Amino acid sequence: MSDRDQTVHYDSPAGGWGSLRGIARIFGEEWNTPAVMETLARQNKPGGFMCVSCSWGKPADHHAFEFCENGAKATLWDLTTRRCTPEFFAEHSVTELRGWSDFELEQTGRLTHPLRYDRATDRYLPCGWEEAFAEIGRELRAIDPKAAVFYASGRASLETSYLYALFARLYGTNNLPDSSNMCHETTSVALKKVIGASVGTVVFDDFSKCDAMFFFGQNTGSNSPRFLHPLQEAAKRGVKIVTFNPVREKGLEFFINPQSPVEMLTGKATQISAQYYQVRPGGDIAVLMGMCKHVFARDDEARKRDRRVLDVDFLKQHTAGLEEFESKVRSTTWESIEAESGLSRADIEAAAQVYVEAERVIGIYGMGLTQHVHGFENITMFVNLLLLRGNIGREGTGISPVRGHSNVQGQRTVGISEKPELVPLDRLATQFGFEPPREEGMNTVAACQGILADEVRAFFGLGGNFVRAIPERDRMEEAWTRMRLTVQVATKLNRSHLVNGEVAFLLPCLSRTEKDVQAGGAQVVTMEDTFSCIHGSIGHRVPASEHLLSEAAIVAGVAKATLPPNPRLSWDAWVGDYARIRAEIAETYSEEFHDFEARKFTPGGFYRGNSARERIWKTETGKATFTSPKMMSATGFDDAPGRYRLITMRSNDQFNTTIYGYSDRLRGIEGTRDVLLINPQEMRRAGLEPGQVVSLLSDAGDGVERAVHGLVVTPFSLPDNCLGGYYPEMNPLMPVTHHDEHSKTPAAKSVPVKIRPTAEFRPVAPLEPDGHDTRTADGPVGLDRA
Structure with missing residues (x-):
C-alpha cells in the first residue's frame, strides 16, 4: 500500500459538481431560490455588488456567473433568513455563548439591533443608536487617543475606510x-x-499574455477560486505553471469549470500545474536561491555562444545590487539548498529551466511566503529571480501577491495605515483644517502587545473577528476584558463580540448586498481589487432589519459624538451622499482618484496605477534593488529533536475566521476541524497511530505554556518534520512575538511545536468513494440549540 493510499485526500478535481454540492450542502434549498439567484447573477459585475470574500479581479469581459464557491457562500451567509435578535440575547448569556463554536455563533444569523453589553446580567441589551453614539463619544473623549486602537477588517468600502481613517x-x-x-x-x-511600489505589478490581462507562472504558497482552489478560470485558459494554451507549496492543493492540480456544460458532463479536467513540488515550510528562500543559481549557470553557458540568459540591458539600466547578489548565489552550495528546501537539485533545476525558457513570467504568491519570521526575504528573493530576466514592468510579467479580503488593499490606499509616511498628512491638514498626528501608530502586533501590557484602553473594530484572528489568543482574551471600551461593528455574531471591555457595544451594519438608502437616495460604494483596480458596488436586497445602519453612517455617528465642531467636517452631508466622500478622496489622492465619480463603474474597474509597472523605481537607489539574504530558512528557529514546523491552513468551508461548515472537501477531511495532519512516515517515526488524540504544545522556548488539545492524528501528504492544522484553532500556539522581522506579520506558516500523545483514539472519518461525505455541516455541533 502506498503512502498516498494511507492518507486522507480528495480524488476529484477542483470545481465541477463538487463546488455545487459544496454550496448546496450548507445552504440547502435556500441557495437556489429566485431572489438569491438574482443576487448571485449581479455579483462582481458593473451595476451589481462586489463580492465580500476575496479580492480577485472583476474582469470587464465577465462570465454569466462571475462568482465562485466561496464567493457564493459569502453572499449566502449574508442573505440568510436567520436573525440574531435582542430576544436571542435575552435567552443566552455571553458566558454561555463563549462555549459555542465559531460555526454555531454565525449560524444565529444577522444581527438586527444595536446592543450594549450589561456586565451585571452578562447579556447584550438593545439600545438606541444615538444613545450608543453618545456614550462611545464620552468614553473616547476621556481616553488618551494614543491608548485607543481603530482596527479595520477588509470588508469596509473605500468611502467608509476614508472616513474611519480621517476620524482616527x-x-x-x-x-x-x-x-x-x-x-x-x-x-x-x-x-x-x-521595487518602490507596495502592491503587485500585474493586471488581469497579463495572465493571457505570459508564457509561465510560478506559484509559491498560495491556495487558489480555496482562497481565490475565480483565479482558476484564467489559470485553466493559460494551461490550455500551453503556459507552464510551476507550483511550490508544502501542501498539494487540489485547485493547482486539476480543475473542471462549473460553467462549462461539456466539462461538467464529461468530467474532463484540466491539469493546472505542469510541475508541483512540496517544499518544506520555510524552504522557499533556498528554492529561489537554487533557481537563481541555475539561471546564472545557464547564462554562463550561453555566453560561450555569444548569447545571454540574463536581461543585460534591463539589469544595467534598471537595477542595483546585482554584483553582491550574484556573488551570494554562486557561493551558496547545492547541499545547503537541498537540505533546507527538502527538494532535490534536479527538481529545482527542472523548475528553473522553465523560467529560463519563458519569455514572459508572472510570479504569484500568498501567505505561504508572507507569514514567516523571514517572510521579507522570501518576497525579495522572488523579486530577485524575476529581475534577472526583466520580468517586471513588461506586459505578461510581474509580481502578483494574491490578496485575501475584498477591500483590504483599498483600505490602505485611502489612509488606513499606522505608518504616517504612507498617508498624505499635509494634504489632509489643509483639506480639513487640523494637525494630524505624525508619530507611528500601532499595527496589529503592537496593539496586541499594548493590550497585554494594559496600555490600550479602547478598541474600535470596524468588522472582522480580531480576538479570534490574532496570535496568543488565550492570553489575549484574558487581557481584553481589562480595557475600558470595546466597540464592534458587524453583520453577524462572532467570538470577538463575547470578550468585552468594561463598556462594550455591538453595532450591526448593512451588508454589501443590501440597499443603502440615505438622504440623497440609493448609495454606491467602491473597493479595490488585488490588481489595483477600483470598482463600484450597489446593493439591491432589502436590509435584514430596519434598525441597521451603513458602516459609513456608524463611523460618522461616532465621530460627531466624539470630536469638537469643525466647519470643514461635513459628516451629515457625507453620509447623505457618498459621492461627496468620493470627492474628498479625489482631492486627497488626486493622482489616483481623479474623475472618481465618473469612473466608478468602469467595466473591469479603473486602474489607479503602479510606478513599478512603468519601470519607475521609487526606491532609495532609484532602481529595482537586488537583496542578498543572510539566511536560508524563513522559519526563524532551528530544528531540534521533537520540534516540528506547524503550518496553519484554511479549509474549503471557510473564509478567514468565518466557518461555513465542517467539510474540507478539497483535502478529503470531513466532519471536524480538530485534526493534526502529518505524513505517514513522520507519524510512524513519532510512534503515533491514525485516530490517536494528541495535544500540540508551543516549542518557542520563551517559558510561556501554550497548548491546543484534542487533535486527532490524521495521515496527510506533507513534507517531513512538518505538521498541519487549521486556522484559527491553532492560534493559541503562536507567540505574539513570532512574526516577520520587518513587517511584524504573524509567522503562522512555520510555528515551532511539539506533540504530546495520549491514550485516546477516535476514528478518522471515512469518505464515500468519490471523496464526498454525506453528513451535513450541523451534524457534529448540535445546531438545534441555536
Missing part, C-alpha cells in the same frame, strides 16, 4: 491596524523596499 486622525491617533497586518503587510514592506 482627527481624534489624535495613527493607531490604525488592519487585517493586512496579519497577512500581506510583508508584501507592502518588501515590495516597497525593492
Whole structure:
C-alpha cells in the first residue's frame, strides 16, 4: 500500500459538481431560490455588488456567473433568513455563548439591533443608536487617543475606510491596524523596499499574455477560486505553471469549470500545474536561491555562444545590487539548498529551466511566503529571480501577491495605515483644517502587545473577528476584558463580540448586498481589487432589519459624538451622499482618484496605477534593488529533536475566521476541524497511530505554556518534520512575538511545536468513494440549540 493510499485526500478535481454540492450542502434549498439567484447573477459585475470574500479581479469581459464557491457562500451567509435578535440575547448569556463554536455563533444569523453589553446580567441589551453614539463619544473623549486602537477588517468600502481613517486622525491617533497586518503587510514592506511600489505589478490581462507562472504558497482552489478560470485558459494554451507549496492543493492540480456544460458532463479536467513540488515550510528562500543559481549557470553557458540568459540591458539600466547578489548565489552550495528546501537539485533545476525558457513570467504568491519570521526575504528573493530576466514592468510579467479580503488593499490606499509616511498628512491638514498626528501608530502586533501590557484602553473594530484572528489568543482574551471600551461593528455574531471591555457595544451594519438608502437616495460604494483596480458596488436586497445602519453612517455617528465642531467636517452631508466622500478622496489622492465619480463603474474597474509597472523605481537607489539574504530558512528557529514546523491552513468551508461548515472537501477531511495532519512516515517515526488524540504544545522556548488539545492524528501528504492544522484553532500556539522581522506579520506558516500523545483514539472519518461525505455541516455541533 502506498503512502498516498494511507492518507486522507480528495480524488476529484477542483470545481465541477463538487463546488455545487459544496454550496448546496450548507445552504440547502435556500441557495437556489429566485431572489438569491438574482443576487448571485449581479455579483462582481458593473451595476451589481462586489463580492465580500476575496479580492480577485472583476474582469470587464465577465462570465454569466462571475462568482465562485466561496464567493457564493459569502453572499449566502449574508442573505440568510436567520436573525440574531435582542430576544436571542435575552435567552443566552455571553458566558454561555463563549462555549459555542465559531460555526454555531454565525449560524444565529444577522444581527438586527444595536446592543450594549450589561456586565451585571452578562447579556447584550438593545439600545438606541444615538444613545450608543453618545456614550462611545464620552468614553473616547476621556481616553488618551494614543491608548485607543481603530482596527479595520477588509470588508469596509473605500468611502467608509476614508472616513474611519480621517476620524482616527482627527481624534489624535495613527493607531490604525488592519487585517493586512496579519497577512500581506510583508508584501507592502518588501515590495516597497525593492521595487518602490507596495502592491503587485500585474493586471488581469497579463495572465493571457505570459508564457509561465510560478506559484509559491498560495491556495487558489480555496482562497481565490475565480483565479482558476484564467489559470485553466493559460494551461490550455500551453503556459507552464510551476507550483511550490508544502501542501498539494487540489485547485493547482486539476480543475473542471462549473460553467462549462461539456466539462461538467464529461468530467474532463484540466491539469493546472505542469510541475508541483512540496517544499518544506520555510524552504522557499533556498528554492529561489537554487533557481537563481541555475539561471546564472545557464547564462554562463550561453555566453560561450555569444548569447545571454540574463536581461543585460534591463539589469544595467534598471537595477542595483546585482554584483553582491550574484556573488551570494554562486557561493551558496547545492547541499545547503537541498537540505533546507527538502527538494532535490534536479527538481529545482527542472523548475528553473522553465523560467529560463519563458519569455514572459508572472510570479504569484500568498501567505505561504508572507507569514514567516523571514517572510521579507522570501518576497525579495522572488523579486530577485524575476529581475534577472526583466520580468517586471513588461506586459505578461510581474509580481502578483494574491490578496485575501475584498477591500483590504483599498483600505490602505485611502489612509488606513499606522505608518504616517504612507498617508498624505499635509494634504489632509489643509483639506480639513487640523494637525494630524505624525508619530507611528500601532499595527496589529503592537496593539496586541499594548493590550497585554494594559496600555490600550479602547478598541474600535470596524468588522472582522480580531480576538479570534490574532496570535496568543488565550492570553489575549484574558487581557481584553481589562480595557475600558470595546466597540464592534458587524453583520453577524462572532467570538470577538463575547470578550468585552468594561463598556462594550455591538453595532450591526448593512451588508454589501443590501440597499443603502440615505438622504440623497440609493448609495454606491467602491473597493479595490488585488490588481489595483477600483470598482463600484450597489446593493439591491432589502436590509435584514430596519434598525441597521451603513458602516459609513456608524463611523460618522461616532465621530460627531466624539470630536469638537469643525466647519470643514461635513459628516451629515457625507453620509447623505457618498459621492461627496468620493470627492474628498479625489482631492486627497488626486493622482489616483481623479474623475472618481465618473469612473466608478468602469467595466473591469479603473486602474489607479503602479510606478513599478512603468519601470519607475521609487526606491532609495532609484532602481529595482537586488537583496542578498543572510539566511536560508524563513522559519526563524532551528530544528531540534521533537520540534516540528506547524503550518496553519484554511479549509474549503471557510473564509478567514468565518466557518461555513465542517467539510474540507478539497483535502478529503470531513466532519471536524480538530485534526493534526502529518505524513505517514513522520507519524510512524513519532510512534503515533491514525485516530490517536494528541495535544500540540508551543516549542518557542520563551517559558510561556501554550497548548491546543484534542487533535486527532490524521495521515496527510506533507513534507517531513512538518505538521498541519487549521486556522484559527491553532492560534493559541503562536507567540505574539513570532512574526516577520520587518513587517511584524504573524509567522503562522512555520510555528515551532511539539506533540504530546495520549491514550485516546477516535476514528478518522471515512469518505464515500468519490471523496464526498454525506453528513451535513450541523451534524457534529448540535445546531438545534441555536
